[in-house]
Amino acid sequence: MQASAQIGVTGLAVMGRNLARNFARHGYTVALHNRTAARTRALVEEFGDEGSFVPTETAEDFVAALEKPRRLMIMVKAGDATDAVIDEFAPLLESGDMIIDGGNAHFLDTRRREKALRERGIHFVGSGVSGGEEGALHGPAVMPGGSAESYAVLGPMLEAISAKVDGEPCCTHIGTDGAGHFVKMVHNGIEYADMQLIAEAYDLLRHVAGYTPAQIADVFRVWNKGRLNSYLIEITAEILAHTDAGTDKPFVDIVRDAAEQKGTGRWTVQTALDLGSPVTAIAQATFARVASSRTALREAYRPLAGGTEHPLRPHEAERYVATVEHALYASKVIAYDQGWTMIRDAAEEYGWDIDLGNVAAIWRGGCIIRAAFLDRIRAAYNTDATLPSLLSEPEFADEITKAQVPWREVIAAATRRGIPVPAFSSALAYYDTLRAERLPAALIQGQRDFFGAHTYRRTDREGTFHTLWAEPGQPEVEA
Numbered sequence: 397m398q399a400s401a402q403i404g405v406t407g408l409a410v411m412g413r414n415l416a417r418n419f420a421r422h423g424y425t426v427a428l429h430n431r432t433a434a435r436t437r438a439l440v441e442e443f444g445d446e447g448s449f450v451p452t453e454t455a456e457d458f459v460a461a462l463e464k465p466r467r468l469m470i471m472v473k474a475g476d477a478t479d480a481v482i483d484e485f486a487p488l489l490e491s492g493d494m495i496i497d498g499g500n501a502h503f504l505d506t507r508r509r510e511k512a513l514r515e516r517g518i519h520f521v522g523s524g525v526s527g528g529e530e531g532a533l534h535g536p537a538v539m540p541g542g543s544a545e546s547y548a549v550l551g552p553m554l555e556a557i558s559a560k561v562d563g564e565p566c567c568t569h570i571g572t573d574g575a576g577h578f579v580k581m582v583h584n585g586i587e588y589a590d591m592q593l594i595a596e597a598y599d600l601l602r603h604v605a606g607y608t609p610a611q612i613a614d615v616f617r618v619w620n621k622g623r624l625n626s627y628l629i630e631i632t633a634e635i636l637a638h639t640d641a642g643t644d645k646p647f648v649d650i651v652r653d654a655a656e657q658k659g660t661g662r663w664t665v666q667t668a669l670d671l672g673s674p675v676t677a678i679a680q681a682t683f684a685r686v687a688s689s690r691t692a693l694r695e696a697y698r699p700l701a702g703g704t705e706h707p708l709r710p711h712e713a714e715r716y717v718a719t720v721e722h723a724l725y726a727s728k729v730i731a732y733d734q735g736w737t738m739i740r741d742a743a744e745e746y747g748w749d750i751d752l753g754n755v756a757a758i759w760r761g762g763c764i765i766r767a768a769f770l771d772r773i774r775a776a777y778n779t780d781a782t783l784p785s786l787l788s789e790p791e792f793a794d795e796i797t798k799a800q801v802p803w804r805e806v807i808a809a810a811t812r813r814g815i816p817v818p819a820f821s822s823a824l825a826y827y828d829t830l831r832a833e834r835l836p837a838a839l840i841q842g843q844r845d846f847f848g849a850h851t852y853r854r855t856d857r858e859g860t861f862h863t864l865w866a867e868p869g870q871p872e873v874e875a
């Protein structure tokens with residue numbers, strides 16, 4: 397076998413197949429491999445004329461087809477399958493070769509794999525890839541981690557196949573070892589929050605404003621021309637406008653209302669707890685999916701009392717649309733701010749040098765959360781990389797100020813009617829928590845000290861204190 401391929405892709409399901417085609421369309425010779433060889437043959441039969449492919453059936457032939465230093469991309473199911481593939485190929489590689497894992501791996505697995513392979517001289521690049529099947533073919537957002545040395549070789553190839561916005565590639569070196577997969581995980585966490593917020597906005601327009609799905613699709617089309625412009629708003633309009641051919645009902649009414657997940661949102665929340673990152677909107681969005689799928693619990697709660705108010709009258713509904721837009725936008729800014737806070741926290745914890753402006757820049761195209769306002773997030777961090785929060789930027793702060801009345805009004809009206817808005821509510825609660833002069837956390841510290849002598853700190857002097865609650869006069873001692 398002649399070593400003629402600049403890149404090899406193993407795992408040729410929807411993502412790997414289209415990434416391989418994308419590389420080939422950009423002029424690279426691509427070696428192909430899949431555990432089940434039929435997928436490899438199918439790709440060449442269907443798309444062989446799109447570029448230069450080298451189909452292989454054995455691991456040895458696949459590796460032999462790669463030019464040195466070898467560049468091998470894994471696009472298989474995350475978890476054990478990725479380890480199995482690494483175990484199969486790594487013994488066939490040499491020092492200086494590179495393995496890119498483009499699956500949705502957990503960043504801690506990536507850190508473990510990177511360390512183990514580094515000790516054998518092999519570069520391991522955990523890379524987030526977002527954009528689904530279409531993005532993989534036409535240009536995804538690519539978030540590679542790993543060493544700067546490996547990015548020097550792989551960067552131009554990954555940038556070539558990535559989406560472009562204003563001529564700029566949606567690909568940048570995120571940071572070392574697991575940084576790329578971490579940032580992709582948070583991307584998906586934000587994706588969960590954004591989707592839940594949009595779903596809540598739909599629910600409010602349906603059940604408070606009394607709009608039909610087709611009318612709501614029109615509202616979303618209008619919103620998509622403004623500051624909410626994004627891929628998720630765009631596809632939501634299309635989904636809401638879709639009629640089920642079999643029943644002639646709105647498509648959204650024939651789909652079971654139990655949201656599933658592959659788990660990246662759950663990972664985000666689990667990791668956030670470890671890092672102490674308060675990603676409340678992402679957490680609520682993840683729990684909302686979980687709750688929607690708890691059939692027996694929903695059965696038990698269904699007969700219970702709820703809100704009482706009726707839908708709005710038509711002339712009130714029109715004004716209400718603008719109110720919901722404010723609430724959606726404000727909540728979305730909070731959810732994204734939480735995501736960026738979490739990335740900053742992880743960078744500190746793991747020693748990653750992540751450019752927060754660049755993260756916004758590469759998410760402007762290719763990925764699921766691509767949105768016009770990412771340009772402004774990028775600008776905000778480019779102006780001040782140490783910005784403690786997006787709301788420290790005057791324009792975002794001004795928008796949030798203007799959203800105060802409608803944001804609160806939307807949540808109050810939903811609450812009175814018994815319509816769940818967990819992501820809207822948690823975003824507002826997060827905002828109110830962080831801007832509060834004093835929080836009842838002081839009382840919690842008192843409770844902890846009372847029952848467990850856990851101590852507290854005082855507002856008026858340094859030190860750690862404990863009150864002897866059971867003793868007469870309840871004296872305070874320095875702990």
Ligand SMILES: NC(=O)C1=CN([C@@H]2O[C@H](COP(=O)(O)OP(=O)(O)OC[C@H]3O[C@@H](n4cnc5c(N)ncnc54)[C@H](OP(=O)(O)O)[C@@H]3O)[C@@H](O)[C@H]2O)C=CC1
Nearest residue numbers: 407408409410411412431432471472473474477499500528
């Ligand atoms: N689908 C999407 O929209 C996105 C997916 N991703 C991630 O990209 C990766 C690929 O996703 P997708 O294309 O959907 O494919 P799947 O996640 O469905 O994985 C299928 C592929 O994994 C291979 N595979 C499974 N188990 C093993 C194993 N033990 N050894 C070798 N190969 C194995 C399959 O081979 P075989 O054909 O032999 O069964 C097949 O090629 C995943 O990690 C996914 O999380 C990332 C972004 C978006």
Ligand SMILES: O=C(CO)[C@H](O)[C@H](O)COP(=O)(O)O
Nearest residue numbers: 526527528657658659660764
């Ligand atoms: O990675 C992605 C996009 O970037 C996928 O769309 C994501 O995996 C979907 O997640 P889930 O199935 O958990 O909703």
